[in-house]
Amino acid sequence: MSDVLAGTTALLDPTIGLCLLIGVLLGTLVGAVPGITATMAVALAAGFTLTLEPLQGLAVLLSIYVAAQFGDRVPAILVNTPGTPASIASTFDGYPLARQGRAGIALTSSALASAAGALAGILILVLAAQPLASVALRFGPAELFALVVFGLTMMVGVSGSNVLRGLVAGAAGLLLGTVGRDPITGDTRFTFGMPELSSGIPFIAAIIGLFGIAELFNQLVETRRRNAPAPITQLGAWWPTRTERRELLKPTAIGTGVGAVVGVVPAAGGDIAGVIAWAQARRASQHPERFGRGSLEGLASADSASTATMGGSVTTTLALGVPGDSVMAVMIGSMIIWGLQPGPALFVESPDLVYSLAAIMVLATLLALGLALVRMQGVVKLLALPQHYLSAIIISFCIVGTYAVQSSVFDVALMLCFGVLGLLMRRFGFPAGPMVLGLILGPLAESNLRRALVIDGAGTLLTSPIAVGLILLSLGAVLLPWLRSTSKARKLRARVPENAR
Amino acid sequence: MAVAVSVAGGITIWLAAALETSAVGASSGPRWWPTVLGGMLVAGGVAIGLVALRRPDPVSEQRVSAHGLGRLGAVVAAIVLYGLGWHFFHFLPVTAVFLAALMFVTGGRGAKALIVFPASTAAILYGLFGLLLRVPL
Numbered sequence: 001m002s003d004v005l006a007g008t009t010a011l012l013d014p015t016i017g018l019c020l021l022i023g024v025l026l027g028t029l030v031g032a033v034p035g036i037t038a039t040m041a042v043a044l045a046a047g048f049t050l051t052l053e054p055l056q057g058l059a060v061l062l063s064i065y066v067a068a069q070f071g072d073r074v075p076a077i078l079v080n081t082p083g084t085p086a087s088i089a090s091t092f093d094g095y096p097l098a099r100q101g102r103a104g105i106a107l108t109s110s111a112l113a114s115a116a117g118a119l120a121g122i123l124i125l126v127l128a129a130q131p132l133a134s135v136a137l138r139f140g141p142a143e144l145f146a147l148v149v150f151g152l153t154m155m156v157g158v159s160g161s162n163v164l165r166g167l168v169a170g171a172a173g174l175l176l177g178t179v180g181r182d183p184i185t186g187d188t189r190f191t192f193g194m195p196e197l198s199s200g201i202p203f204i205a206a207i208i209g210l211f212g213i214a215e216l217f218n219q220l221v222e223t224r225r226r227n228a229p230a231p232i233t234q235l236g237a238w239w240p241t242r243t244e245r246r247e248l249l250k251p252t253a254i255g256t257g258v259g260a261v262v263g264v265v266p267a268a269g270g271d272i273a274g275v276i277a278w279a280q281a282r283r284a285s286q287h288p289e290r291f292g293r294g295s296l297e298g299l300a301s302a303d304s305a306s307t308a309t310m311g312g313s314v315t316t317t318l319a320l321g322v323p324g325d326s327v328m329a330v331m332i333g334s335m336i337i338w339g340l341q342p343g344p345a346l347f348v349e350s351p352d353l354v355y356s357l358a359a360i361m362v363l364a365t366l367l368a369l370g371l372a373l374v375r376m377q378g379v380v381k382l383l384a385l386p387q388h389y390l391s392a393i394i395i396s397f398c399i400v401g402t403y404a405v406q407s408s409v410f411d412v413a414l415m416l417c418f419g420v421l422g423l424l425m426r427r428f429g430f431p432a433g434p435m436v437l438g439l440i441l442g443p444l445a446e447s448n449l450r451r452a453l454v455i456d457g458a459g460t461l462l463t464s465p466i467a468v469g470l471i472l473l474s475l476g477a478v479l480l481p482w483l484r485s486t487s488k489a490r491k492l493r494a495r496v497p498e499n500a501r
Numbered sequence: 502m503a504v505a506v507s508v509a510g511g512i513t514i515w516l517a518a519a520l521e522t523s524a525v526g527a528s529s530g531p532r533w534w535p536t537v538l539g540g541m542l543v544a545g546g547v548a549i550g551l552v553a554l555r556r557p558d559p560v561s562e563q564r565v566s567a568h569g570l571g572r573l574g575a576v577v578a579a580i581v582l583y584g585l586g587w588h589f590f591h592f593l594p595v596t597a598v599f600l601a602a603l604m605f606v607t608g609g610r611g612a613k614a615l616i617v618f619p620a621s622t623a624a625i626l627y628g629l630f631g632l633l634l635r636v637p638l
Contacts, residue, residue: 168545175538182531221569388607404636
């Protein structure tokens with residue numbers, strides 16, 4: 001109980017409130033602008049929050065994370081374009097509702113369902129993080145190595161891209177993690193005489209390059225035809241009727257349940273949860289025929305599910321040290337720089353921090369809900385902002401933000417290199433997420449594997465039930481999508497008549 | 502791309518073997534893990550090549566245009582020049598000129614896009630990083 005009290009009273013500092021407000025405003029804005037994901041925004045913000053105190057910085061990053069999940073519904077509903085991947089399922093019913101002249105009700109219902117989902121997810125964090133960390137505290141080197149492999153393969157498996165390329169990206173990330181000092185002997189490796197690399201690849205430069213600059217470069221090289229419909233500006237009635245509010249309850253409960261479960265799975269985020277919850281809510285609905293044509297139930301299920309994943313993601317990140325989604329991968333990097341190592345030991349060293357983070361998320365949710373309930377004509381106008389303004393703002397923030405971390409021009413040059421690498425990876429179908437995860441968790445994986453091999457020999461990975469279980473789950477995460485796609489291709493071939501081949 | 506991945510893996514193995522380490526004769530010393538990962542990259546590259554020969558990937562990304570590549574080259578050149586200019590001049594004017602160049606390259610035209618926006622954004626960046634966060638810009 002004293003940890004809860006210490007964690008929440010730490011937020012009484014007025015600067016934390018200011019950080020929260022800034023984070024919520026930034027998060028809502030970046031969420032509302034298609035093309036800027038929450039991961040990209042948190043990566044950019046990581047550049048300037050590192051100069052703040054850890055709790056202040058975490059307040060900015062977490063509130064961007066939370067508020068982006070509210071802001072991204074606006075373009076999903078008004079322009080049929082998800083602001084971030086987490087709101088993909090919001091377009092299924094949000095845009096049809098807006099076209100029916102019910103954009104205001106859709107926006108309000110979405111905000112209410114999102115807030116319910118987010119708060120339920122945070123409850124998972126408060127209740128499940130400590131027990132999960134207690135289990136993880138018993139992990140030895142073999143189990144910790146298996147946990148890293150599990151996190152990495154889950155990110156590859158759920159990313160939806162080519163599994164083989166995801167694994168190669170993960171291996172390349174682990175390799176980048178070997179740059180600098182050896183975690184056991186202290187020998188320098190792959191620094192090529194550059195002292196800037198002796199403590200490893202600067203993480204912020206890498207993530208800003210891979211997530212920020214690469215995305216922008218990709219937008220620059222593409223022949224992009226702007227076929228997006230003009231934003232719907234007539235929002236209509238704002239507040240749902242009593243019947244409509246009652247209609248929201250069941251799908252919100254379904255969405256929250258799905259999101260809470262999906263969120264705990266490492267690397268699975270709001271996009272996956274939203275689509276699953278939408279399908280489940282349609283199955284449970286008395287009016288499944290309305291789904292996809294403007295159903296408030298469909299919108300509520302998708303939105304509550306994607307926000308409910310946040311609590312689960314933070315739980316996995318803090319308790320196991322394995323990121324719950326790509327935003328959490330960036331957050332882990334920032335926390336490590338602040339001297340906070342996410343994982344079971346965090347609950348021993350700074351138990352109050354977990355409650356501080358949960359309280360920050362609750363406050364950010366309430367602030368973002370308040371902002372979403374105000375008629376956001378300004379946000380609607382933002383949707384019409386020309387792309388070149390955004391590009392210039394993002395590039396300048398990427399450069400200055402990266403420089404700000406260590407006042408190093410080397411970091412800026414490295415960021416540019418990672419931007420080009422990220423662009424090439426993107427064009428050739430290699431996901432950036434596993435590479436970032438490999439870079440963060442590489443030293444942890446290497447040191448634990450080598451320790452396990454030295455202490456107990458090669459058999460240790462096959463004798464520990466937890467390690468074996470995690471490795472089997474990892475194999476499942478990699479093999480299942482491959483088996484599914486192979487079986488789908490076989491079925492498709494069987495359907496095509498012989499003479500048509 | 503498969504060849505590039507395999508070559509990168511091969512170079513890693515070669516560089517790992519050339520590492521000077523204090524751990525003599527250790528089976529899992531500092532060279533071991535990078536060598537394993539290099540081997541994984543070689544194997545991954547070969548596997549990607551074999552899969553691509555059997556079943557070419559459907560192209561899901563939008564096409565790259567010559568105009569787009571030109572814009573990318575111009576933006577990269579502007580960033581490099583910005584880095585050089587920052588060494589010799591004050592942050593504010595260099596950033597304003599850089600932003601104006603970026604706006605021009607990415608399609609911005611007119612006084613609002615080329616003068617007002619770059620000047621105000623440079624001032625905001627200076628205020629946020631230079632004055633508020635005390636970063637030595």
